[in-house]
Amino acid sequence: MIDFDYVRANDVGDALSQITKHQAAKFIAGGTNLIDLMKEDVEQPTRLIDITGLPLNEIHETQTGGLKIGALVPNSDLAYDERITQRYPLLSSAILAGASPQLRNMASTGGNLLQRTRCLYFYDTATPCNKRSPGSGCGAAEGFNRMNAILGWSKSCIAVHPSDMCVALSALDAVVHVSSAKGDRAINSTDFHRLPGDTPEIDTNLARDEIITAVELPSEKFARHYSYLKIRDRLSYAFALVSVAAALKIEEGAITCARVALGGVAHKPWRVPAAEQSLVGELADRKAFSSAADIILQGAIGFAHNRFKIELARRAIVRALEQAAAGTPQSQSVKVIV
Amino acid sequence: MSVGTNSIGKPVSRIDGPAKVTGRAKYAAEFSAPGLAYGVVVSSVVAKGRIISIDRSAALAVPGVIEVFAHDNRPSLPSSHEKYTDQVAAPGSPFRPLYDGEILFSGQPVALVVAEELEIARFAASLVDIRYETEEAVTDLDTQIDQAFEPPEKRAPDWDPPARGDVDSALSRSPTRIRTEYRTPVEHHNPMETFGSTAVWNDGRLTVYDKTQGAPNCQEYLCSVFGLAKDKVRVLSPYVGGAFGAGLRPNYQLFMAALAAIGLKRSVRVTLTRQQMFTLGYRPQTLQTLTLGAENDGRLVAVKHDAIANTSRFEDYQEPTVVWSGALYSCDHSTVTSRLARLDLFTPCDMRAPGGAVGMYALESAMDELSYAVGVDPLELRLKNYSERDQNKNRPISSKALKDCYLQGAERFGWSKRRPEPRSMREGRELIGYGMATGIWSAFFVPTSARAILAPDGTLEIACATADIGTGTYTILAQIGAEMLGLPLDKVIVKIGDSDLPSAPVEGGSWTAASAGSAVVEACKGIRKELLKHASAINSSPLQGVDVADVTIVDGQIRMTSDPSRAMPLSEVVMGLKEPIRSEVSAAPDERALEEYSHYAHSAVFAEVRLDEELGMLRVARVVSAVAAGRILNPKTARSQILGAVVGGIGMALHEETVIDHRYGRFMNHNLAEYHVPVHADVHAIDVIFVDEQEHRLNPLGVKGVGEIGIVGTAAAIANAVFHATGVRVRDLPITIDKLLELRQPTSNHAA
Incomplete structure (x- = not known):
């Protein structure tokens, strides 16, 4: 772990000016991921800018009937906020599927978006990793790749994005609000994370001199038909082998709107609009769900240890959609799958 | 009296x-001393080769850094490996930390940075620039089967009992024969408390607060390695935050803290990181073959058990893996053998019923397979082959209430509700399986x-x-x-x-x-x-x-x-x-009682698993562990021990595995997020029964000891329940989703 400075930012403007001044600085909020990575010398910021004092920890109603979640709202507060549990239960469920209560208490909304991969090679500086050390090679492709990608990977990186929350945000078409010295902009959550391509060291489309200020949920809530199904090697405190955020609108038995996002399979939450479109107008049954799953997984290619995830993902998509359609979402406290 | x-x-x-x-309650790394300095260990990133250079200039330039110890500047150390031995050492040449530039395993401690503050030491440790000449490391046990050998020096002669009868001809005339292979992976102990030593230097006397399971063992080790008189060294371990066997041998942080304290003539604390916990001893990988011959009614005719386990290049670590297969069931013909294969890893170390946990997983899985082959209920099969005598030594067992374990455990569990056919029990989407196994562990004094x-x-x-x-x-x-x-x-x-x-x-x-x-x-x-x-x-x-x-x-x-x-x-x-x-x-102990009788604790473990077959999601819904361990001194702490051991058994069955990337000879999932042990959500009802057992010979208390007996048999009971639920026999622990989905061959979980 390197030696580093620690400073506090007073407001968003101060935070932005500080991050611009110090090229090797990083923001820190909950620190649940960054500190771990610093201990392992994976991240080596020479300065930490503590943004926990910024006024970004509230949830507001938006004029369009949605919610705007401050970037510093802790994951726990967000998951248990009544507006979230009542109106956006998919988001609440996804957050509660992740990490542990202690981590969720510390972790912030913005920080969750910036979680880095759990690829074993990214975490171990004794091994090559293009994401950690561009040009050093990918240790995972021919190494232990059970947790790695089956979709959207590149020759240089087969890492997956580890967040559960972001899978739900993607399914909900949330919008990420960011600020920089140049001004504010909004990034669709589906565009926030990126595929690795030849630059796997870049996880997201957030520029280095930008800060996440809020995440906005649109008015479409999917409060009735949703499920977040996470398949993992143990029933809590484990990253997803495959997770599915499923959301449906059903009228008179027929699907009028569908969203399916996958976690644990790619460098970003994975959505395939064509698959969602294929469900519209269909009866909410296994046949339709299976066809949609096939579309989503088109082109999926696994590696020595994770090929099973393709079929597992197919089955998990079907099950999550069944749970959503039936109005029996996966419980994150009772771990039995229904 | x-x-x-x-x-x-x-x-x-x-x-x-x-x-x-x-x-x-203060733990080893919580003790302090005036002028305490902090040591951080630098670990080798290569698995085999030698250090060609160490550039410590950047580290030494950091204000507050006191010294960077490595093999090229350390205080004098004895060359004889024997000086580094300890009470629990396996036969061979114990590891000599910082002795020379040879790299024997990935993660080997190669330098110690000592500084005025922990943070300074940690930073400086990242600046030590070490160059290696690397050689190819061999860490894949599957490639070393041909090289497996019987260790020339035994750690304990009893663990390899002589063959009895003529197992091969008995097998050839057995009406029912099964031959199966089982695999168990490397596991790490992972106690919550990481290893740490606070070495307090006081005018030529060394007082070390150490995380250890044996303060006297560590004292002897330090005296031997550093040439100190016994009255100059005191080791204390007032509280230990779990160990599971990892603290049986002196670990290298103890050596490092003492070396720095002696070298600097001041007090030094050295603690390991969680990642460095994966550079210590571990449960070795095993490849086991069980061959059982039986009459049509299930009575055993022949038992053959061969185990290959890995060890390091420098010590022949052995554990009692196959001995139970010869001892437990009534059977006239038995051959059990265990062999070792050398890998470029650190030496394994006793972990949670070493040998017993893995060997009985294999035997009790094979017994389950036999029960289906002969169509006899698994519990009935055990009762049919029940032996009142130790079959290996053909002598009586001082006390053995295993039959009560079977009967009371079965009653509590509701074993009679089990339908014999696999895949015959179901509730909603879930397949339900009932499995059972026997546990046995030596009772020592x-x-x-x-x-x-x-x-x-x-x-x-x-x-x-x-x-x-x-x-x-x-x-x-x-x-x-x-x-x-x-x-x-x-x-x-x-x-x-x-x-x-x-x-x-x-x-x-x-x-x-x-x-x-x-x-x-x-x-x-x-x-x-x-x-x-x-x-x-x-x-x-x-x-x-x-x-x-x-x-x-x-x-x-x-x-x-x-x-x-x-x-x-x-x-x-x-x-x-x-x-x-x-x-x-x-x-x-009374030597006669030890010679005339065998002494074992026993258990019967019953497990119910529930599986969502489509998704491969498995949970252990219930475990009943019925234990016969003589007198129970404290039912609360004893129950707690068995609960913990059963959880360890769940981990062994479903979660625990340290994966090696053979290209780097390195354990890869070296943290608690990726090395899975069961969490609360994975642990459901566990029912512990202590059956009445009167033991009069082993010791004046009539106690056999509990702890390890709770894990032996548990993984097999769970694996057997998985078979009963699914009809799929996973013979390669841990039983993970991919193996249950049968979407890939469960041969190896390791990197290509």
Whole structure:
């Protein structure tokens, strides 16, 4: 772990000016991921800018009937906020599927978006990793790749994005609000994370001199038909082998709107609009769900240890959609799958 | 002498509990000293080769850095490997930290950065630039099967019993034969507390607070390695935050802390990171082959068990993997063999019923497979092959209430509701499986010393060098002392975990209750004798002329057992003492009892699993563990031990595996997020039964010890339940989703 400075930012403007001044600085909020990575010398910021004092920890109603979640709202507060549990239960469920209560208490909304991969090679500086050390090679492709990608990977990186929350945000078409010295902009959550391509060291489309200020949920809530199904090697405190955020609108038995996002399979939450479109107008049954799953997984290619995830993902998509359609979402406290 | 029941056998809460939950209990890395310096270990990133250069200039340039120790500048160390041995060392040449530039395993400690503050040391450690000449490391056991060998020097001769009968011809004429192969992976102990040592330097004397299961073992090690007289070194381990065997041998942070303290003549603390916990000993990988021959009714004719396990290049670590297959069931023909294969890894280390946990997983899985082959209920099959004698040695077992374990466990579990066919039980989407297995573990009594001091104020101090690694040793020793002298529990002070105290073996093998417990009994007997002398000397004492064997001390009274009317208050005798009564003894087992009888603890484990077959999601819905372990000193701490061990068994069955990338010869999932142990959500109902078992020969307490017996058999019971639920036999632990989906061949989980 390197030696580093620690400073506090007073407001968003101060935070932005500080991050611009110090090229090797990083923001820190909950620190649940960054500190771990610093201990392992994976991240080596020479300065930490503590943004926990910024006024970004509230949830507001938006004029369009949605919610705007401050970037510093802790994951726990967000998951248990009544507006979230009542109106956006998919988001609440996804957050509660992740990490542990202690981590969720510390972790912030913005920080969750910036979680880095759990690829074993990214975490171990004794091994090559293009994401950690561009040009050093990918240790995972021919190494232990059970947790790695089956979709959207590149020759240089087969890492997956580890967040559960972001899978739900993607399914909900949330919008990420960011600020920089140049001004504010909004990034669709589906565009926030990126595929690795030849630059796997870049996880997201957030520029280095930008800060996440809020995440906005649109008015479409999917409060009735949703499920977040996470398949993992143990029933809590484990990253997803495959997770599915499923959301449906059903009228008179027929699907009028569908969203399916996958976690644990790619460098970003994975959505395939064509698959969602294929469900519209269909009866909410296994046949339709299976066809949609096939579309989503088109082109999926696994590696020595994770090929099973393709079929597992197919089955998990079907099950999550069944749970959503039936109005029996996966419980994150009772771990039995229904 | 009669022993009342005022304390032994009661479900007393841990006496060290309040200190632990309030933070008053200090662990090795929490002790401090004036001028304490901090050491951070630099670990090798290569698995094999040698160091060609160490550039420590950047590290030394950091203000506050005191020294960077490595093989090229360390204080003088003995070259003889023997000097680095310890009580638990396997045959071979023990690792010599910082001795030379040879790299024997990935993660090998290669330098120690010592600084005024931990943060400075940690930063400077990242600046030490070490260049290696690398060689190809071999870490894939599958490629070394042809090289497997029988270790020339045995760690324990009993673990490889001679063959009996003629197993091959018996197999060839057996109407039913099964031959199966099982695999178990490398597992790491992963106690919550990482290893740490605080070495306090005081004018040529070294006092080390160490996380260890054996303070005397560590003291001897330090004396031997650093050439120090015994009275110059004291090792203390007052509290140990779990160990599971990882603390049996002196670990390298102890060496490092002592080396730096001696080299710098100041106090130094060295702690390991969680990642460095994966550079210590571990449960070795095993490849096991079981061949069973049986009559059509399931009676065993022949048992053949061959195990290959990995060891390091420099030590022949061995564990009792196959011995149980020869011992447990009635069978005339048996051959069990174990071999080793060398890998470029650190030496394995005893972990949670070493050998037993993995060997019995294989045997009890094979027995389950046999039950389907012959169409006999798995429990019935065990009863059909029940043996009252140790089949390996053809001698009686001192006590064996295993049959009661089977029957009471089955009753509690509801085994009779099991439908025999696989895939025949279901509820909703879930397939349900019932499985069972037998557990067996040796009951030991290892020579141990203890001291008891009864003070005139009525407090009893018990002292023994043994450790409490979270098992309840403090509590049971206090209970035994209280019982022996009729005292309330809060009048007993227990001192353990200190090499200055009467000597004890390492805390392991589940032998501490029997061994340290017996030593405390014997020490307290000495006190009783003296007490009676004092009592008899009091004017008109009702106890004059009474033999100590006819005395009971209970409820604050010293009484003649055969005539309770002859009694006097204990307080009257104690208050009359002019000075404390001391009694120090060494307790050892009766050699004849050890020779004439075998001594085992047993268990029967029943497990229910539920599986969502489509998704491969599995959970262990219920476990009943029925244990026969002689006398249970404290049902609360004993139950807690079995609960923990069953959780360990769930981990072994479903979660635990340290994966190696053979290209780098390196364990890859070296943290607690990626090395999975069961979490609360994975642990459902666990029911522990202690069946009544009268043991009279092994030790004066009739105790066999619990702990490890709770894990032996548990993984097999779960794996057997998985087969019953699914019809899929996963013979490669852990049983993970991918294997259940049968979407890839469960041959190897390791990197290509």
